[in-house]
Amino acid sequence: MSGEPTARRTEEVLDLALPTTARGPSPGGPLLEVRDLRVRFTRGGRVVNAVNGLSYTLDAGEILAIIGESGSGKSVSTRSLMGLLPPSAEVSGSARFEGTELIGMPEKEMRSWRGAKIAMVFQDPARSLNPTMRIGAQITEAIRAHKKVSKKEAAERAVELLKLVHLPAAERRFYEYPHQLSGGMRQRVVIAIALAGEPRLLIADEATTALDVTTQAQIMELLVELQQRLGTAIIMISHDLGLAASYAQKVVVMYAGRAVEYASAEKLFANVRMPYTRALLGAIPLLDRKTHELLPVIPGQPPDPAALPQGCAFRPRCDSATDRCLEAPALEEHEPGHWWACWHPAGEREAAATRAGAQADGVRVGGASGKVTDPNRVKDGAQR
Amino acid sequence: MTIAGERGAEKLLEVRDVVQEFAVRGPGGVKGAKVHAVSGVSFDMWRGETLGVVGETGSGKSTLARSVIQAPRPKSGEVRFLGTDLMKLGRRQLNEARRQMQMVYQDPFGSLDPRWRVMELVEEPLLGYGVKPASKRRERVCELLELVGMDPGVFGRRRPHELSGGQCQRIAIARAIALNPALIVCDEAVASLDVLIQAQVLNLFERLRTELGLSYLFISHDLALVKQVSDRVAVMHLGQLVEIGPSEDLYRRPLHPYTSALLNSIPGLDPATGKVRRPAAPKGEPPSPINPPSGCRFRTRCPLAQARCEQEAPPLRELFPGHQVACHFPLATGEGAPETAGETRPAAAADGAADGAGNAAADVVKGAERP
Numbered sequence: 001m002s003g004e005p006t007a008r009r010t011e012e013v014l015d016l017a018l019p020t021t022a023r024g025p026s027p028g029g030p031l032l033e034v035r036d037l038r039v040r041f042t043r044g045g046r047v048v049n050a051v052n053g054l055s056y057t058l059d060a061g062e063i064l065a066i067i068g069e070s071g072s073g074k075s076v077s078t079r080s081l082m083g084l085l086p087p088s089a090e091v092s093g094s095a096r097f098e099g100t101e102l103i104g105m106p107e108k109e110m111r112s113w114r115g116a117k118i119a120m121v122f123q124d125p126a127r128s129l130n131p132t133m134r135i136g137a138q139i140t141e142a143i144r145a146h147k148k149v150s151k152k153e154a155a156e157r158a159v160e161l162l163k164l165v166h167l168p169a170a171e172r173r174f175y176e177y178p179h180q181l182s183g184g185m186r187q188r189v190v191i192a193i194a195l196a197g198e199p200r201l202l203i204a205d206e207a208t209t210a211l212d213v214t215t216q217a218q219i220m221e222l223l224v225e226l227q228q229r230l231g232t233a234i235i236m237i238s239h240d241l242g243l244a245a246s247y248a249q250k251v252v253v254m255y256a257g258r259a260v261e262y263a264s265a266e267k268l269f270a271n272v273r274m275p276y277t278r279a280l281l282g283a284i285p286l287l288d289r290k291t292h293e294l295l296p297v298i299p300g301q302p303p304d305p306a307a308l309p310q311g312c313a314f315r316p317r318c319d320s321a322t323d324r325c326l327e328a329p330a331l332e333e334h335e336p337g338h339w340w341a342c343w344h345p346a347g348e349r350e351a352a353a354t355r356a357g358a359q360a361d362g363v364r365v366g367g368a369s370g371k372v373t374d375p376n377r378v379k380d381g382a383q384r
Numbered sequence: 385m386t387i388a389g390e391r392g393a394e395k396l397l398e399v400r401d402v403v404q405e406f407a408v409r410g411p412g413g414v415k416g417a418k419v420h421a422v423s424g425v426s427f428d429m430w431r432g433e434t435l436g437v438v439g440e441t442g443s444g445k446s447t448l449a450r451s452v453i454q455a456p457r458p459k460s461g462e463v464r465f466l467g468t469d470l471m472k473l474g475r476r477q478l479n480e481a482r483r484q485m486q487m488v489y490q491d492p493f494g495s496l497d498p499r500w501r502v503m504e505l506v507e508e509p510l511l512g513y514g515v516k517p518a519s520k521r522r523e524r525v526c527e528l529l530e531l532v533g534m535d536p537g538v539f540g541r542r543r544p545h546e547l548s549g550g551q552c553q554r555i556a557i558a559r560a561i562a563l564n565p566a567l568i569v570c571d572e573a574v575a576s577l578d579v580l581i582q583a584q585v586l587n588l589f590e591r592l593r594t595e596l597g598l599s600y601l602f603i604s605h606d607l608a609l610v611k612q613v614s615d616r617v618a619v620m621h622l623g624q625l626v627e628i629g630p631s632e633d634l635y636r637r638p639l640h641p642y643t644s645a646l647l648n649s650i651p652g653l654d655p656a657t658g659k660v661r662r663p664a665a666p667k668g669e670p671p672s673p674i675n676p677p678s679g680c681r682f683r684t685r686c687p688l689a690q691a692r693c694e695q696e697a698p699p700l701r702e703l704f705p706g707h708q709v710a711c712h713f714p715l716a717t718g719e720g721a722p723e724t725a726g727e728t729r730p731a732a733a734a735d736g737a738a739d740g741a742g743n744a745a746a747d748v749v750k751g752a753e754r755p
Contacts, residue, residue, distance in 0.1 A: 069578040168669075182669055183441065212440040212605055217649035217665035239578060242651035245660045269653065269660065283583035285612040287650070291631050292613070294590055295583040301548055302578075 029099070031200060031233050032058040032081075037093035037103070039073070039080050039257075048306045050076040052257040053093070055331065058250070060200065061231040063224070065238060065248035065265070067280070069302050073257035074237045078203050082118055083110040097201070116146050119194035123206040125186035129178040135162075135189055136174035142196035161192040165222060184215035191222065195230075202226070204236045208243070220247055241281055245269050253277045256303050256313035259331050263338040273338070273345035276314045312342070320344040394466075396567060396599050397429035397452065402461035404444070404451050408674060417674045421447040422458065423623040426700070431566065434593065434600040436614030436631065438607055438646065440670055444623040445603045449569045452601065453485050454478055466566065483513055486560035490572035492552030496544040502529070503540045505555055509562040528558040531595075532588060550581035554588065561592060569601045574609070582609075589613060607650055611635055616706070619643045622673055622681040625700060629707030639709035642682045680712070688713050 039051040051073040058064050068074045080091045081102050095102040097117060105113070122128050130138060139158040143149065149157070155174070162170035165188040178186055187207065194202055204223060208216040224247060227234050238244055244251050244265065251268050253261040253276065261274040272278045282296040289295075300317040303309055309316055311326040318325070324343045331341040404422040407415045422444045429435050437445045451458040454470050463470045470481060486509075489495045496505055506528055510521045529536040532554040544552055553573065560568050570589070574582045590613065592598055604610050610617055611631050618628040619640065627640040638644040645666040652661030668685045671677055679697050683689040692712050700710040 069580065184669060213607065213646060213649045213663075214440060214666050215669075217651075217663040220663070221665050240651070241579075242653040242660075245653045246651040246662045265660075270657065280579055281653075283579045284653070285583075285586070285606070285609040286654075287608050287611055287635055287647075287652070288654075289608075289612055291611065291615060292590060292593075294587050295612070297583045297587055298580060299584075301550065301581070 030057045031060040031062075031098060033094075033096045034081070035094040037077055037080065037095060038091070039076050039085065040090045041088055042090070043088060046306050049308060050257055050305055051080070052308075054254070054257070054259050056250070056252050056259065056262060058201070058233055058235065061227060061233055062250065063227055063234045063236060063248045064250045064252065065236045065244035066252045066254060067238060067241060067244050068254035069239060071302055071305060072254040073305075074254050075205055077254075078120075078205065078235060078237060082114055082120060082203075083107065115142065115194070115197035115199065117199055118201045118203065119197060119199040120203045120205060121187070121190050121194050121207045123209050125183060125190050125210070126178065128190045129186060131178050133177075134174070135176055135178065135181070139189070139193055139196060142193045146197040158192075161195055162189070164195065164226075165189070165192045167192070183211055184218060187211060187215075187219055188222065191219075191226075195226070199232060201233045201235065204234060206237055206239070209238070209240075216243075223247070241284060253280070256308055257305060258313065258341065259339075260314065260342070261340045262331065267338050271338070271347065273334070273340045273347060274342050275318050275320055275344070275346050278346045320346070393430040393432060395428060396431045396466060398462070398464040399428070399452065400426045400462040400464075402426070402448070402451050402458045402463065404447050404458045419673050420623050420676055421673060422451060424461075425625045427618060427625065427628060429567075429599060429601065432597055432599055433615045434602055434613050436610035436617040437601065437603045437620060438605065438610050438617060439620035440605065442622070442670060442673055443620040444673070445620045446571055448620065449487075449571055449601055449603050453482065453487060453569060483563045484565050485567045485569065486563070486565045487569045487571065488553070488556050488560050488573040490575050492549050492556055492576070493544060495556050496552055498544050500543065501540070502542050502547075502555055503536070505544075506558045506562060509559055513563055524562070528562055531561070531592070532558045534558075548581070549577055550585060553577065553585055557585075557588065557592070561596065561598070564596070565598070567599045567601065569603070571603045572605070575604065575606070586612065607646055619646070622670060622676055624681060624710065626682065626711070627709045628700075629704070633704065633707050639703060639707065639714040640682075640711045641686050641688050641715060644715055645685075680710075
């Protein structure tokens with residue numbers, strides 16, 4: 001186990017030619033910088049605010065997890081980066097990829113970016129592949145879309161990619177159809193296709209949700225391996241906090257289209273401050289919980305994005321909400337490297353105590369303050 | 385804790401050697417190979433207990449559940465429900481027996497007719513089993529809706545599309561409990577819900593269990609979730625039961641290498657400290673159920689496989705009280721918990737050990753208490 005999300009695994013020796021993408025951090029600043037991203041849909045006079053001012057930064061070769069419930073805007077926000085939203089979407093704000101603005105980029109130019117710079121892997125591998133085309137043809141098509149190479153060269157490269165994603169018997173699979181592959185193998189093929197354009201950023205939108213736990217672990221290992229070998233940055237969109245904690249270096253927690261907490265995975269999970277994140281964390285069934293023990297739950301449902309409550313969107317479900325929460329709190333850096341949007345962050349009291357102790361012996365702030373193990377605890381942390 | 389078996393509770397379900405196979409049709413609808421979906425599974429369930437069933441996709445866990453409720457009837461074997469062998473019942477009698485067994489499915493929208501109102505949806509099972517008069521049904525519907533935490537005045541006239549996924553699942557649950565069943569089969573019943581809503585529904589299941597004395601056959605691929613609700617857990621692999629035992633026991637000391645591999649592949653996160661255990665993926669893919677390996681079906685992926693595993697299929701045998709495993713070379717017999725349960729979560733080990741599982745190692749092989 002590794003307490004450190006950044007912990008490097010032992011690297012296996014490469015026997016494959018690597019794609020020729022430039023590796024390592026780009027010289028000037030972060031790979032992707034999203035600032036105040038907003039997405040609004042208008043349909044029949046109904047205005048849906050799907051994303052309301054989302055900001056984050058992603059460095060080259062980093063894994064960022066975006067966490068949230070369905071409808072929190074996590075998928076919409078990443079799709080807007082690639083211009084994949086329907087025309088009814090109004091996107092504003094800024095998203096600079098290696099210094100180039102993505103928002104408002106003309107469709108023609110965007111086409112040359114998709115797959116070449118940023119690629120995407122979706123949840124359902126069965127629906128991402130064409131059932132009537134052989135695996136090989138689908139990959140060579142992707143390769144030839146990005147690079148002018150002969151069919152033969154493309155085929156060689158395709159087999160190379162299939163080996164890169166550890167598809168067993170790659171040469172044979174090249175001639176097979178998607179239905180002949182299992183879910184995990186299909187997802188490997190989809191990842192191989194995504195890598196065809198040698199992207200710098202891979203967006204995995206719930207890429208392992210439809211897979212078994214065992215296969216999920218295999219695919220996540222593959223993604224981490226690719227990140228380390230090729231230096232590809234990864235944005236993983238997930239609703240699974242455990243998965244994010246295990247693989248991501250940075251975590252953005254979204255609620256109702258807004259980032260409510262943002263920090264390195266290590267910082268965030270050691271010391272969860274936003275009551276929403278804390279509730280999420282408390283509601284996961286864990287192996288060390290006793291059978292038949294009730295889970296700590298928060299009442300209600302995520303708000304309707306067409307009618308967001310005034311102020312903090314989490315207010316109606318939050319234990320510690322006060323009148324002050326009628327004014328929306330901004331996402332601010334309250335502790336070095338730890339951002340949250342809340343007037344009444346959880347664990348304030350414990351944090352103060354630890355901070356006092358930490359100053360004495362130089363321990364990192366946090367420790368055991370984020371404990372949510374029973375229903376009363378959630379309230380404990382909040383009612384101050 | 386109520387591990388079944390010991391406390392002489394009434395036997396709810398006895399499943400013996402159930403086999404279910406499906407024909408694969410080739411081009412032109414010609415019958416070809418056979419999918420061995422469930423191959424000789426036996427287990428018992430007692431009244432009031434929850435049995436969790438875990439396994440990968442294609443391990444036959446859903447087929448097993450459907451075999452239990454006889455939809456479709458299994459190919460061979462015996463399914464005794466409250467003493468009657470369901471396999472021998474005629475259609476009408478089976479229909480009557482099903483009053484006692486209900487199912488909750490994964491997709492809450494798919495299992496409700498979109499044109500019906502909530503009131504009608506919940507009334508349907510009552511109507512189907514001839515509850516009369518209408519006023520009595522109406523009364524029961526309101527009672528049921530309140531039981532699952534939904535206000536009949538607010539939600540009664542709505543249609544499924546006006547409800548969220550969690551609310552739809554509550555309606556599906558209200559329908560399932562309408563006829564006071566003894567057994568509810570939950571097939572991935574919370575898999576499509578968000579974490580917070582999932583927790584609400586899980587708590588609802590828990591409350592109904594204690595209030596109505598329900599038994600659940602709880603099928604899920606999520607091991608942590610199964611642990612949360614189950615007294616005992618059964619692990620399926622490629623149509624076979626490879627391990628079954630009291631849940632605390634099984635999670636702390638998995639005996640089958642497959643169970644251990646499953647446990648190792650869950651990402652672990654300790655909310656108290658934020659410590660993380662990165663999952664370790666087992667190698668390889670599950671073999672095809674059309675042509676399963678000889679001997680032990682797990683041997684092709686098993687790190688401990690030996691020649692014997694190829695020749696002989698291991699029978700299910702009881703190594704600890706109530707804890708059975710089908711493996712020639714079972715893991716960790718006594719000496720501490722394997723790393724899956726130990727490491728990041730000392731609390732679990734301490735809690736679980738209290739339940740007499742600690743001294744279980746001493747009286748190994750109590751032998752066949754079961755028929």
